[in-house]
Amino acid sequence: MSILQVQNLGKTYRQGKQTIDAVRQVSLSLHAGEILAFLGPNGAGKTTTIKMIAGLVRPDSGQVRLNGLDPHRQAQALKAVGAVLEGNRNLYWRLTPLENLEYFGVLRGLSRRVARQRGLDWLGRLGLEHKRHATVQTLSRGMQQKVAIAVALVHAPKLLLLDEPTLGLDVEATQTVKAIVREIAASGCAILLTTHQLDIAEALSDRVAIIRAGAVIAEQPTRELIRQFSGQSYRIELEEPLPAALAPRLAPFDLTIADRQLTLHRGDLLYDLLEKLRPLAIQEIKKDTADLTEIFLKLVQEKTT
Amino acid sequence: MIALFLAELRRSWIQFIRYPLEAILGVFISTITFYFLFMGASYIAGPGVNLSDSAGAERLDVLVIGYVLWILTLFVLTETTNSLEAEAKTGTLEQLFLSPFRAVTVFLLRALAGLAIRLILIAVSLGLILGITGSRLSFPPLLLLPLVTMLMSTYGFAFLLGGLLLLFKQVRQLLGGLQFGLLLLIGTPVENLAGLGRLVALMAPMTPSAGLLRDLMARSVGLDWAMFGIALANGVIYLGLGLWCFSWAERLAKQRGLLSGY
Ligand SMILES: Nc1ncnc2c1ncn2[C@@H]1O[C@H](COP(=O)(O)OP(=O)(O)OP(=O)(O)O)[C@@H](O)[C@H]1O
Ligand SMILES: [Mg+2]
Numbered sequence: 085m086s087i088l089q090v091q092n093l094g095k096t097y098r099q100g101k102q103t104i105d106a107v108r109q110v111s112l113s114l115h116a117g118e119i120l121a122f123l124g125p126n127g128a129g130k131t132t133t134i135k136m137i138a139g140l141v142r143p144d145s146g147q148v149r150l151n152g153l154d155p156h157r158q159a160q161a162l163k164a165v166g167a168v169l170e171g172n173r174n175l176y177w178r179l180t181p182l183e184n185l186e187y188f189g190v191l192r193g194l195s196r197r198v199a200r201q202r203g204l205d206w207l208g209r210l211g212l213e214h215k216r217h218a219t220v221q222t223l224s225r226g227m228q229q230k231v232a233i234a235v236a237l238v239h240a241p242k243l244l245l246l247d248e249p250t251l252g253l254d255v256e257a258t259q260t261v262k263a264i265v266r267e268i269a270a271s272g273c274a275i276l277l278t279t280h281q282l283d284i285a286e287a288l289s290d291r292v293a294i295i296r297a298g299a300v301i302a303e304q305p306t307r308e309l310i311r312q313f314s315g316q317s318y319r320i321e322l323e324e325p326l327p328a329a330l331a332p333r334l335a336p337f338d339l340t341i342a343d344r345q346l347t348l349h350r351g352d353l354l355y356d357l358l359e360k361l362r363p364l365a366i367q368e369i370k371k372d373t374a375d376l377t378e379i380f381l382k383l384v385q386e387k388t389t
Numbered sequence: 390m391i392a393l394f395l396a397e398l399r400r401s402w403i404q405f406i407r408y409p410l411e412a413i414l415g416v417f418i419s420t421i422t423f424y425f426l427f428m429g430a431s432y433i434a435g436p437g438v439n440l441s442d443s444a445g446a447e448r449l450d451v452l453v454i455g456y457v458l459w460i461l462t463l464f465v466l467t468e469t470t471n472s473l474e475a476e477a478k479t480g481t482l483e484q485l486f487l488s489p490f491r492a493v494t495v496f497l498l499r500a501l502a503g504l505a506i507r508l509i510l511i512a513v514s515l516g517l518i519l520g521i522t523g524s525r526l527s528f529p530p531l532l533l534l535p536l537v538t539m540l541m542s543t544y545g546f547a548f549l550l551g552g553l554l555l556l557f558k559q560v561r562q563l564l565g566g567l568q569f570g571l572l573l574l575i576g577t578p579v580e581n582l583a584g585l586g587r588l589v590a591l592m593a594p595m596t597p598s599a600g601l602l603r604d605l606m607a608r609s610v611g612l613d614w615a616m617f618g619i620a621l622a623n624g625v626i627y628l629g630l631g632l633w634c635f636s637w638a639e640r641l642a643k644q645r646g647l648l649s650g651y
Contacts, residue, residue, distance in 0.1 A: 140486055142640075178407045191485070192487075235484075
């Protein structure tokens with residue numbers, strides 16, 4: 085069952101005489117528990133799309149459905165969504181984390197009692213009990229970001245929108261945010277995530293959508309995309325340099341040989357090659373896989389030319 | 390809805406009291422301000438003012454009430470615009486629109502909560518002043534009625550400004566000029582006017598309510614119900630107008646992608 089359905093969404097901004105087609109004909113859908121990485125260069129239209137999903141920017145064309153409801157017409161639809169938007173902490177700085185959680189819980193339609201209970205649960209999950217009495221402005225950036233995510237989740241939405249959630253976080257805080265994202269997806273929440281850190285997208289996402297100049301140019305399950313862009317070659321690393329005497333026997337394999345490293349371009353010949361190499365000691369065999377960064381650059385640049 | 394109002398009340402109160410020194414300083418400053426306004430008023434009212442002379446005392450009290458109302462409306466307007474701006478900056482503003490409650494509802498409850506706290510503070514300041522100066526302002530419970538209508542049109546104004554602020558970031562610069570406009574609106578003695586002037590004054594925001602408050606508090610005249618009817622209509626219309634403008638501005642801001650202060 086899909087929680088989010090976006091169809092042919094379009095948005096044009098006018099600035100003076102200039103018009104900017106920020107988003108063109110974008111369609112997406114998300115199922116419970118699924119993480120979609122929404123990637124694209126600066127100004128591609130990611131934030132605009134996210135805000136149209138959250139009802140904060142009105143689309144010029146197309147439609148958004150959250151659990152079947154239209155967030156632009158039916159305010160109840162917003163119960164199903166939580167969002168941490170670009171570049172800000174969406175918290176009241178003078179309140180403590182718990183006071184923030186309580187306030188936003190009530191704002192999203194919970195009773196005070198439930199909001200408080202959920203707030204306490206979240207503080208426990210995030211390991212922030214010791215900061216119960218500290219105001220948000222005295223917390224580190226990483227802690228603030230954790231609280232911001234908790235605030236977006238306090239009403240237990242079915243969809244979480246995260247616009248660059250790891251921007252400006254250190255390594256450890258980034259790991260924590262990644263762990264939280266995995267955990268909430270596992271509990272059945274659908275997550276739409278934008279980031280410029282492609283390793284994070286690769287590690288977290290089930291599916292990737294790449295947007296360029298307002299249009300989606302690729303959308304696929306992450307594993308498939310990577311497989312599709314990965315070559316058929318293997319790299320074999322030996323413990324000792326290849327004995328010169330062996331080289332003529334390996335000629336038919338069309339290898340690239342560099343000291344201890346052999347690159348086999350025809351994957352189907354792997355076992356034949358290993359047979360010939362016996363009994364040399366092998367350090368490592370690795371299939372050549374593309375990473376998301378390479379794929380991203382290839383796709384984004386390819387469509388430019 | 391009640392839960393949200395209480396949550397707003399809690400939020401405003403915590404933000405106010407979080408740094409007690411700052412809060413006490415706030416009350417202190419507003420007391421001092423009132424005190425000097427009062428002193429200034431007795432100066433303007435003329436050197437011959439004798440507090441036991443009832444005409445002189447009346448003139449003085451009329452001025453004090455005018456000032457207090459002026460400060461109150463200024464507080465309401467600056468506080469609304471300041472907090473809207475601050476929230477656009479920190480990003481909480483967008484979160485307010487991500488709620489099953491309508492934005493107008495949230496902001497209205499928020500205004501009420503802020504007002505409750507503000508009124509308590511002003512009552513404290515005013516109490517101190519009255520204690521110090523021995524002014525004989527009277528506080529009949531009926532004065533709440535014109536006070537409410539007065540605040541209704543003030544909030545109508547605040548919502549209008551807030552709406553404009555969503556669309557144009559430069560609106561703040563209007564505020565300086567607005568202060569004098571407010572002084573004029575509040576100070577116009579509608580109760581002493583006749584003919585066309587009176588008609589205009591009755592339709593101007595806040596003016597009829599301010600007149601009623603002067604009558605009630607300084608002149609100890611009973612509440613003129615016909616006049617209150619006009620003040621009520623005045624308050625309802627300006628508040629309605631303000632809310633309508635705000636909703637309209639909200640729609641336009643969403644159209645143009647302006648909610649985050651782009
Ligand atoms: N309110 C607005 N008014 C006018 N133009 C806007 C507005 N918001 C966004 N734009 C423009 O729309 C385009 C898409 O912007 P958007 O913020 O959606 O990009 P993005 O993919 O989120 O970029 P980034 O990776 O830098 O966050 C950009 O050209 C931007 O300048
Ligand atoms: Mg963005």
